[in-house]
Amino acid sequence: ALIIxxxxxxxxxxxxxxxxxxxxxxxxxxxxAEGLSKQxxxxxxxxxxxxxxxxxxxxxxxxxxxNDTLALKVTVKQSFERLNLLDDVLGxxxxxxxxxxxxxxxxxxxxxxxxxxxxxxxxxxxxxTTPGWxxxxxxxxxxxxxxxxxxxxxxxxxxxxxxxxRNVTNVVGMSLRNEPRGTRDYPNLWFK
Ligand SMILES: *[C@@H]1O[C@H](CO)[C@@H](O)[C@H](O)[C@H]1NC(C)=O
Ligand SMILES: *[C@@H]1O[C@H](CO)[C@@H](O)[C@H](O)[C@H]1NC(C)=O
Numbered sequence: 761a762l763i764i765x766x767x768x769x770x771x772x773x774x775x776x777x778x779x780x781x782x783x784x785x786x787x788x789x790x791x792x793a794e795g796l797s798k799q800x801x802x803x804x805x806x807x808x809x810x811x812x813x814x815x816x817x818x819x820x821x822x823x824x825x826x827n828d829t830l831a832l833k834v835t836v837k838q839s840f841e842r843l844n845l846l847d848d849v850l851g852x853x854x855x856x857x858x859x860x861x862x863x864x865x866x867x868x869x870x871x872x873x874x875x876x877x878x879x880x881x882x883x884x885x886x887x888x889t890t891p892g893w894x895x896x897x898x899x900x901x902x903x904x905x906x907x908x909x910x911x912x913x914x915x916x917x918x919x920x921x922x923x924x925x926r927n928v929t930n931v932v933g934m935s936l937r938n939e940p941r942g943t944r945d946y947p948n949l950w951f952k
Pocket of ligand 1: 829
């Protein structure tokens with residue numbers, strides 16, 4: 761007989777917790793959580809709660825953990841400016857002035873922290889390698905043995921992210937990689 765165990769997630773008091781997560785992308789070209797040019801961070805968090813979610817799947821590009829220049833030297837403002845997204849710079853200045861001049865990684869921490877202040881759990885989702893659109897079958901970071909997906913670098917990045925948020929109590933989990941894919945025979949690669 762096939763026995764399928766039931767998995768129940770519990771909180772620190774042993775009470776059952778059901779995750780109702782909404783996706784919030786921070787893996788696109790600017791590597792900043794989307795929407796901060798439109799609404800204050802705290803309003804977005806409260807909107808998420810008001811819609812009945814208790815959790816966010818917050819996406820991030822691996823480069824955020826493996827490229828310290830990107831993570832710690834490029835500010836939110838600079839990131840949008842170099843993409844020529846000047847309306848977004850103005851929007852962030854209006855709605856989230858505190859975030860505008862933070863380095864990208866600190867802005868990411870602010871999002872996690874504000875979600876925590878609003879009682880929202882976070883699952884950190886490693887989406888792809890380099891900030892940008894995901895996914896296509898011809899991506900260079902699609903899966904093992906693709907040129908822009910080095911398993912050793914990936915593991916290092918995951919480990920670093922886990923360490924950095926180790927004590928952040930509203931971070932309840934990580935998803936390891938979005939949509940393994942590609943034109944190659946990836947199920948066989950996976951089993952290797
Ligand atoms: C690291 O990030 C910086 C800033 O975005 C970029 O100029 C540089 O090319 C990146 N380095 C690597 C190795 O990807
Ligand atoms: C996390 O908490 C542990 C034990 O409470 C402490 O030893 C460690 O330094 C903390 N780590 C970070 C990154 O704050």
